Amino acid sequence: MSDQTSQNLFANLPTDLTDELVSVLAESAHVRIERLVSTGQCSEPVFWYDQEEHEWVIVLKGQARLLFENEDDPVTMLPGDHVLIPAHRRHRVEWTTPDESTVWLAVFYSNRDPQK
Amino acid sequence: MSDQTSQNLFANLPTDLTDELVSVLAESAHVRIERLVSTGQCSEPVFWYDQEEHEWVIVLKGQARLLFENEDDPVTMLPGDHVLIPAHRRHRVEWTTPDESTVWLAVFYSNRDPQK
Numbered sequence: 608m609s610d611q612t613s614q615n616l617f618a619n620l621p622t623d624l625t626d627e628l629v630s631v632l633a634e635s636a637h638v639r640i641e642r643l644v645s646t647g648q649c650s651e652p653v654f655w656y657d658q659e660e661h662e663w664v665i666v667l668k669g670q671a672r673l674l675f676e677n678e679d680d681p682v683t684m685l686p687g688d689h690v691l692i693p694a695h696r697r698h699r700v701e702w703t704t705p706d707e708s709t710v711w712l713a714v715f716y717s718n719r720d721p722q723k
Numbered sequence: 724m725s726d727q728t729s730q731n732l733f734a735n736l737p738t739d740l741t742d743e744l745v746s747v748l749a750e751s752a753h754v755r756i757e758r759l760v761s762t763g764q765c766s767e768p769v770f771w772y773d774q775e776e777h778e779w780v781i782v783l784k785g786q787a788r789l790l791f792e793n794e795d796d797p798v799t800m801l802p803g804d805h806v807l808i809p810a811h812r813r814h815r816v817e818w819t820t821p822d823e824s825t826v827w828l829a830v831f832y833s834n835r836d837p838q839k
Contacts, residue, residue: 616804617802633777637753638830665828667803682727690730
């Protein structure tokens, strides 16, 4: 028997979500890898995420729009699009497509490269 | 002008690779996120990766087979398939499809969760 088996990021996608679904895929002291699934969910208009950790995030299915505080225009995220959200860079999910599940892969981490 | 722009993981895929192409997408003291592109490349039959860091890796395009030391059968990786390779778990890429570019997203990190 193998101790190494793979799982699929696009398996077991719920079709009837009332809230965003968060699944932790891997975790260590300094990093957390999550799958996020949304179906038309977005942040409340008055809500901003303000996170302690940096977040590198990619959309792998579906579509979304991310708005950063003090920006006029949202960033449209199509499959393959990725963006780095520095810690405490306030942002919100302005829109996700209601037509299908939007699958995000997010890597949260706490320390920036000391050389940068 | 926005200071937040996205990039696409599937953009600028080279079509004529002689070696695997590695691009660092984000990096900190404890984590490194890389895009890996292979077109038919695999490890030499006698070569094993033996890494200091844990590697969480997902195939997002193409196909590959990963072989772990002391396993009879490789793990087939199709788009969406992901696997955690613990540090020093010896492995090699037995095969990637020659028909198209295989795009991997890999997250390398140095510390395991102390609770596990």
